[in-house]
Amino acid sequence: MTGLEQGAIYALVALGYTLVYGVLRLINFAHSEVFMIGTFTTMWVWGWMGIDQNTKIDSVGQMVMLIVIGLVAGAAASAVTAVTVEVVAYRPLRRRNAPPLAFLITAIGASLFLAEMIGIFTKRAPFGPPRIIEPAVAFAIGPFKVTNTQILVLLVALLMMAALDQFVNRSRMGKGIRAVAQDPDTAALMGINKNRIILLVFVLGGAMAGVAALLWNVRYGFTKFNVGFLIGLKAFSAAVLGGIGNLRGALLGGLLLGVVENYASGLFGGEWKDFTGFVLLVILLMFRPTGLLGESLGRARA
Amino acid sequence: MLLEIKDLTLEYGRIEALHGISLEVEQGEIVALIGANGAGKTTTMRAISGLRPVAKGSIVFDGQDITKLRADKRVILGVGQSPEGRGVFPGMSVMENLEIGAYTRRDKAGIAEDLERCFALFPRLLERRKQAGGTLSGGEQQMLAVGRALMTRPKLLLLDEPSMGLAPMLIQQIFEIITEINSQGTTVLVVEQNAQQALSRAHRAYVLETGSIVKSGTGQELLNDPSVKDAYLGVA
Ligand SMILES: Nc1ncnc2c1ncn2[C@@H]1O[C@H](COP(=O)(O)OP(=O)(O)O)[C@@H](O)[C@H]1O
Ligand SMILES: [Mg+2]
Numbered sequence: 001m002t003g004l005e006q007g008a009i010y011a012l013v014a015l016g017y018t019l020v021y022g023v024l025r026l027i028n029f030a031h032s033e034v035f036m037i038g039t040f041t042t043m044w045v046w047g048w049m050g051i052d053q054n055t056k057i058d059s060v061g062q063m064v065m066l067i068v069i070g071l072v073a074g075a076a077a078s079a080v081t082a083v084t085v086e087v088v089a090y091r092p093l094r095r096r097n098a099p100p101l102a103f104l105i106t107a108i109g110a111s112l113f114l115a116e117m118i119g120i121f122t123k124r125a126p127f128g129p130p131r132i133i134e135p136a137v138a139f140a141i142g143p144f145k146v147t148n149t150q151i152l153v154l155l156v157a158l159l160m161m162a163a164l165d166q167f168v169n170r171s172r173m174g175k176g177i178r179a180v181a182q183d184p185d186t187a188a189l190m191g192i193n194k195n196r197i198i199l200l201v202f203v204l205g206g207a208m209a210g211v212a213a214l215l216w217n218v219r220y221g222f223t224k225f226n227v228g229f230l231i232g233l234k235a236f237s238a239a240v241l242g243g244i245g246n247l248r249g250a251l252l253g254g255l256l257l258g259v260v261e262n263y264a265s266g267l268f269g270g271e272w273k274d275f276t277g278f279v280l281l282v283i284l285l286m287f288r289p290t291g292l293l294g295e296s297l298g299r300a301r302a
Numbered sequence: 303m304l305l306e307i308k309d310l311t312l313e314y315g316r317i318e319a320l321h322g323i324s325l326e327v328e329q330g331e332i333v334a335l336i337g338a339n340g341a342g343k344t345t346t347m348r349a350i351s352g353l354r355p356v357a358k359g360s361i362v363f364d365g366q367d368i369t370k371l372r373a374d375k376r377v378i379l380g381v382g383q384s385p386e387g388r389g390v391f392p393g394m395s396v397m398e399n400l401e402i403g404a405y406t407r408r409d410k411a412g413i414a415e416d417l418e419r420c421f422a423l424f425p426r427l428l429e430r431r432k433q434a435g436g437t438l439s440g441g442e443q444q445m446l447a448v449g450r451a452l453m454t455r456p457k458l459l460l461l462d463e464p465s466m467g468l469a470p471m472l473i474q475q476i477f478e479i480i481t482e483i484n485s486q487g488t489t490v491l492v493v494e495q496n497a498q499q500a501l502s503r504a505h506r507a508y509v510l511e512t513g514s515i516v517k518s519g520t521g522q523e524l525l526n527d528p529s530v531k532d533a534y535l536g537v538a
Pocket of ligand 1: 344
């Protein structure tokens, strides 16, 4: 269960990598900082409301309200951050037809810039956002104990992913996303504004990272300017594991990575956790270079 | 005049692919642009639809200068294109491919009407409407690409080598449908290497050679022109 819970957070963050990659063929390294800013914003918004680690939250109503507010604030802040990176950093490069290497360096630069900016602003201190929900075992199936936060994390994550999946597969704009991913020139001939679709993709990916940030706060009650680094790396691995450019692959990859990591740390001890995740990735890519489900947003791109 | 191109020059890096071509399409016409492989036919199409920026010259469509207009905005004005290689979205069903042709439109009734018209022109697409675009045969993909362009409800339909890779029977059929589309009121500019078919269907035609227009006239005139016969019609 702990594995699924962590995996769900990886999966939500992985969606952002996968969406942007599907449309732009770009690894948006700044996405980990998009997540990080979500964790801080959620905490700050709660802080402004007078809620800190010592606040006692007694009514269910107040709890739900705080979670919803944290979710909206985190999603909004992360989406705005993602869009800002796109407009300020990537779009000018596209206009100049810059080579892929320029995008890569810019992505790494944007990532460092955001991390350092928050690092300076917060004096590189660790923070403990309030967890809102007092963790408790909700029920147990045999030896498996399921906590209330686990239920919340999994429920919210799966709902978000289902909604995103439906949006991309059914809505008009979702079709636009798939069209640009599959063939950008022909998409333009259908009257699709590529820049608007790209913006949309950053908004969606950013919002998902923001939701992940809220869940992270509730689950771990910890954040720091560099909290995005490892999560980002894991989420990116999850995206590659499932097949980058593939939304359902991100879900599968995230959950799998979370479960395997936890299983391994149970087996060999906690310090092996990060190690096994990447071993899994390397081994899987040897046998299936396109990931578990392959690429799908831009399937068979011309 | 629906489309008026003047002294159009287009460059790929340092290489000039079009050397100042001029071309006109009148409302209601079928105009053919013929030329050998590499002559610049596709380049001309991409300039008209806005996929490539032009270096010099102007493009006026329906009284409006669109030389610098973004490609997606030209679609809204009424420039529809079936691109070279068809550009069918492989991971989308036939139905989704057609729906995306109507991406910019909000007139539900009109869209339904055009969809029906599409299926009437290409009954094959109706049969295959749930199938993924990437799994269609070449001929079916061509029909889909033309049908999808019609779904934008274009004033001017641009067709880039609609006969490419098709069996002779199908080529005949696709040109019959082009004539049919035109008689329903859509102006057509068609690019072709298959000069015989294109010239016999077109009201007027232009011959493009290495980036310059070397001849123009009615379809019939060019069919009977000795040098055109020699170069493009495979008869001595
Ligand atoms: N993307 C491109 N980059 C560089 N040169 C190109 C590109 N596309 C076409 N060309 C060149 O421009 C010329 C015209 O090509 P094209 O318009 O595709 O010809 P056609 O459609 O008549 O076969 C050719 O010499 C071709 O090599
Ligand atoms: Mg061509």
